[in-house]
Amino acid sequence: MRKLGLAPKILIGMVLGAIVGFIVGPSIAVIAPVGTVFIRLLRMTILPLIFFSVTSGVASIADLNRLKRVGAIFTGYWAISSLLAAATGVVWALIIKPGVGIHLPLTEKMDVDVDLLDSVIKWIPDNVFRSFADFNIIQVIVFAMFAGITAALLAETKAGKQIIELFTAGDKLMSRMVGIVMQVAPYGVFALMANVTGTVGAIALKGIGKMLITQYVAYATVLIVFYPIILKLMAGVNPINHYRNIFPAMVMAFSTQSSSATIPVTMDCTKKRAGVPEDIVNLITPPAATINMHACAAEMPI
Numbered sequence: 001m002r003k004l005g006l007a008p009k010i011l012i013g014m015v016l017g018a019i020v021g022f023i024v025g026p027s028i029a030v031i032a033p034v035g036t037v038f039i040r041l042l043r044m045t046i047l048p049l050i051f052f053s054v055t056s057g058v059a060s061i062a063d064l065n066r067l068k069r070v071g072a073i074f075t076g077y078w079a080i081s082s083l084l085a086a087a088t089g090v091v092w093a094l095i096i097k098p099g100v101g102i103h104l105p106l107t108e109k110m111d112v113d114v115d116l117l118d119s120v121i122k123w124i125p126d127n128v129f130r131s132f133a134d135f136n137i138i139q140v141i142v143f144a145m146f147a148g149i150t151a152a153l154l155a156e157t158k159a160g161k162q163i164i165e166l167f168t169a170g171d172k173l174m175s176r177m178v179g180i181v182m183q184v185a186p187y188g189v190f191a192l193m194a195n196v197t198g199t200v201g202a203i204a205l206k207g208i209g210k211m212l213i214t215q216y217v218a219y220a221t222v223l224i225v226f227y228p229i230i231l232k233l234m235a236g237v238n239p240i241n242h243y244r245n246i247f248p249a250m251v252m253a254f255s256t257q258s259s260s261a262t263i264p265v266t267m268d269c270t271k272k273r274a275g276v277p278e279d280i281v282n283l284i285t286p287p288a289a290t291i292n293m294h295a296c297a298a299e300m301p302i
Contacts, residue, residue: 014189031191054141057281074284074288082297089300
């Protein structure tokens with residue numbers, strides 16, 4: 001008999017968790033610590049994984065022109081796909097009108113002053129250790145890219161080779177640690193889904209059902225319409241095969257509702273299942289999970 005892989009196990013855990021949560025109700029909260037422990041284990045790996053994967057990815061790209069090319073392609077993809085996702089949210093909000101009939105209490109108007117230049121400047125850490133302590137992913141990525149580029153410039157020296165070997169070893173260490181954590185993913189996902197559906201599921205469906213429907217229709221449009229077009233035209237990849245390869249990451253993202261918590265699974269899937277070159281995965285995944293959030297782009301207009 002064929003042994004079940006990780007992806008089917010996670011899916012089974014998610015479905016069973018949702019069913020058990022609805023049946024048992026609020027008392028299912030007793031198993032909430034299992035889900036919390038799983039999320040904390042994932043978060044424990046995120047920053048070291050990001051640091052070592054980005055540094056090893058950047059340092060291993062000896063051709064800096066290739067590094068620029070990869071960055072330019074990602075930036076172009078991010079801009080176009082995010083715009084499409086946001087436009088999708090606007091269109092479905094206009095069609096379904098989720099806010100009609102909902103009366104919210106008036107709140108005090110808040111003046112928000114957003115300084116784009118200041119926000120970008122703050123991407124550069126003034127204290128690297130504080131960036132790690134505050135879980136500031138953007139600052140960790142910026143520091144890791146600088147460290148990787150510096151190591152690449154020192155690649156011909158003895159010290160440069162040693163530091164690149166250290167980055168590569170750290171990347172392998174964290175990848176292995178993620179693999180260990182993922183062994184308990186089906187149980188963690190089960191607990192998370194059971195707790196959510198058992199404690200707030202009915203309330204959420206009753207109170208914001210129309211809003212949720214609008215959001216998920218927008219998500220489905222991006223997933224079923226735009227992604228396949230982009231995959232086929234830009235990457236020459238079969239969309240069905242791609243979804244099959246990254247399915248564990250999709251289930252993890254859905255169940256945890258966290259882009260950062262999904263980073264370890266995304267990297268594992270794209271390297272081992274989708275066959276994306278390791279240096280590209282290491283370089284692109286962390287920033288993509290931070291700024292390339294299409295569900296958020298589709299959700300905000302709604």
